[in-house]
Amino acid sequence: MNALPLVAVAGNPNAGKSALFNALTGARQKVGNYPGVTVERKSGRLVLADGRPVELVDLPGSYSLDPASPDEAVTRDVLFGNQRGERQPDALVIVLDASNLDNHLRFALQLIELGLPTIIALNMVDLAKRDGLELDARVLERELGVPVIETVAVRRRGIAELQCALDDMISSPVCGVHEHVRSDLIHLQRRAREIATSAVISETPVRRWTHRLDSVLLHPLLGPIILALIMFVMFQAVFAWSDAPKSWIEAGVAWLSNQVAGALPGGLIRSLIVDGAIAGVGAVIAFLPQILILFLFILLLEGTGYMVRAAFLMDKLMHGVGLSGRAFIPLLSSFACAVPGIMATRTIDDPKDRLTTILVAPLMTCSARLPVYTLIIAAFIPNRHLMWGVGLQGVVMFGLYTLGIAGALLAALVLRRGVLKGGGGGFMMELPKYQWPSLKDVVIGLLTRAEIFLKRAGTIILGTTVILWALASIPQARPGEKQSEISVAGYIANGIEVIVRPIGFNHDISMALLPAMAAREVAVSAIATVYSIDSPDERAGATKLQDSLQHRWSLATALAFLAWFVFAPQCISTIAVTRRETNGWKWPLFMVGYLFTLAYIAAGATYWVARGLGL
């Protein structure tokens, strides 16, 4: 097979590499992982002026060819042709931040020494001008010996010129890379500084925008207040803005399942499609709006450069429990859903910091727990007014969130003292200049996330839902028998019940715990199904379900059930994403083990304390 010529886009973090990559390839991108490592591989296709297609790959941002993180190791290995799952690039586009040349040129010097056909994109020249810095691209060209094109990737300026230069370059023959590249960083740095200085035409000292903004956003008092406000708006948005689209999706799913139910004859097949596939996948897709809104905020915070500031503000507090400031955003995201939260840990360099963050992320109260909490609280906690407009139900809800956070901090502390002791690369981060992200980059980012999420809903979640449906429906109960007891799931529930009876759980709960492994909120519908299957006069419905619960469960059992859900890792997606992000079964199994242990202890303690108090 004659593979397309491969052009690698390389450069320092914050050089505007991804924006340039987006400008060159548009939305036709493929996002995957390099085999064996959790480093994202982003590639896209570019058609040159003469119609020849070229594959473009966006290499992880690096400071040099001496890697300080797994991402940087991939960059080095790809460039030397040693990376599994990637062929050796035929040409290079090096992206430089025009206003940070003395640093970025160091990596560029190393890359040029590789001897591949190379073009330099002198990016963000507009921001450099804003800061009073004018550069001579011709001087750079002369000093470096490769073509230099001025670009503003987020505004698509210079992209056409860059494509022309690529056109010329791909035509020239390639003759292998030089394996011996100088790695004397200090020497390279000094040379980089010389070249950078020689390229400056004029430099007017102006008070830089970024510095002015930072005086406010990193202010010791204002900074944390602004961060808290931004977080507040973000949570409001995730819950408030998603209401309407969520109800549309739910209505759509309901319509679809009605249509299908009407079109198919009754029986196992209809039940499989309607109760299994459509209901299961539909319940999960309903979370798409929340996830997209959350990611919109995260992309904006990242694109503007604020995200790093949030990490800066929170670092000291996170450090107290053995995490780094970078863990703040992934943990925050986990309040919506642990899956994007765990995916966001990729920005944490240190492997142990990252692993700790992944392991505690499921303790943040995700939105899937809300339906469970809401139902149980409404059924068992009296709607009593305490004081100043604060109700008992609200206090219990707040308590459950707090319990999750406290559990996460405590778990992080214990993990860092125990299995994940040592290491800790500290906190060293570049604070990039503030800038407006381009709409296109944000949209591409959102589409990519939506695609990943929907793919998972279509595969893993669909699969587990169908399996669980099968377990609950086979064999079919004959008249006089209860489906919930005669089915395979019923027998499994009998087994589970033996384990969970000491912490106050009954057969209904044991039955619900199994399907709730797919997604926590399924517990609610599972309990409803058990009650509606067993007693046809009791139709499933929120108010009705509340009444049934009050009759069948003691308050101690209900409280134990809530405590269980604070800790239990009842979510296949989280386990699957942990497996993917940690490359193996060791850590997801560890996570499942420690979280179930915590859940068991918490539920048991709650049950017996409640019993002791006579509840």
Place this chain on the structure above:
Amino acid sequence: MNAPFQPDLISLDRLPIGTKGRVMSIDWASLDQGEACRLKHFGFDEGVVVEPLHLGPFGRDPIAVRVGRMTVAIRRNHAGAIHVSPLPR
């Protein structure tokens, strides 16, 4: 190579905000390999001018430092390994 004795040499974490300092020596041995590598990547080197710009809100940690044309955040304990000579304003 012994640096000449300089009475006004202080560690970077003690340089006041908004005061520039020239890096005279970096105690590479006190940093682990990854940390040292990162600092070099950021452009920390003998002779470079640095300037602390902002402090973290809790315990005045981490420190945002301008080095060359970049602003980077490092923790106080790492800043302690960098010795600077304050420059007159």
